[in-house]
Amino acid sequence: MTEIVLSFDYGRKKIGIAVGRTSTGLAEGIATIPTNPSELLWVKINTLIQEWQPDTLVVGLPLALDGHEPAFVRYTRQFGGQLNSRFKLPVYFVDETLTTDFADAIIRETTGSGKRITARRKLIRDRLAAELILTTYLNEYTITETG
Numbered sequence: 283m284t285e286i287v288l289s290f291d292y293g294r295k296k297i298g299i300a301v302g303r304t305s306t307g308l309a310e311g312i313a314t315i316p317t318n319p320s321e322l323l324w325v326k327i328n329t330l331i332q333e334w335q336p337d338t339l340v341v342g343l344p345l346a347l348d349g350h351e352p353a354f355v356r357y358t359r360q361f362g363g364q365l366n367s368r369f370k371l372p373v374y375f376v377d378e379t380l381t382t383d384f385a386d387a388i389i390r391e392t393t394g395s396g397k398r399i400t401a402r403r404k405l406i407r408d409r410l411a412a413e414l415i416l417t418t419y420l421n422e423y424t425i426t427e428t429g
Contacts, residue, residue: 288330289340289416291378291408292361293317294354298408299327300416301334309416311409324368331369339371342378342415376419378411 284305291298296316302309312334315326341362346352359375366373 285337286334287338287340287416287419288334288336289342289376289412289419290361290365291342291412291415292358293408294357296408297323298410298412299330300409300412301336302413302416302420304420307417307420309413309420311406311413314406314408327365328368331371336371339365339369339373340416340419341365341373341375342411343375345377345379347379374419376415376422378415378418 284303287302287304289300289302289309291300294317296314298311299313299315300309300311313326313330315323317323339362341358343355343358344352345355362373362375365371
C-alpha cells in the first residue's frame with residue numbers, strides 16, 4: 283500500500299516541509315514556513331495536510347554527532363507531539379544529524395555560490411533538509427517492508 287508522508291525540518295524560526303510516497307521512495311521539498319506567529323504556522327500546516335492527505339508525518343531530530351540529545355530536541359519532540367494531537371496522524375522521528383550542513387553543501391555545489399548562503403537559499407535549504415530527512419525515513423521504510 284502506498285503511503286503519503288510529510289516530513290518536517292523543525293527550526294526556531296522556520297520549518298522546511300517535504301512530501302514523498304513509500305511506493306516510489308522519492309521525496310520533494312514543498313514549503314518553508316515561519317514558526318511565528320504560531321497561529322499562522324498551524325493554519326499553513328493544516329492547509330498542507332488537507333492538500334496532501336498524508337498517512338504519516340516525520341520530524342527530524344537534531345541529535346549530536348555522538349548520538350546524545352541536545353536541549354533543542356525537547357522542542358522538536360514537542361512539535362511532533364503537537365502534530366500528532368492536532369492531526370491524529372502517526373509521527374515518527376528520524377535522526378537528522380548534518381542534514382542542514384549537507385543541504386548547504388548541495389546548494390553551494392549546484393549554484394556555485396561559494397560560502398555565502400542568501401535568504402532565498404536558506405528557504406531552499408530548509409526544504410532540502412526536510413527532503414533529506416524524508417529520504418532517510420523512506421529508505422528505512424523500504425528496508426523494513428522488504429527485509
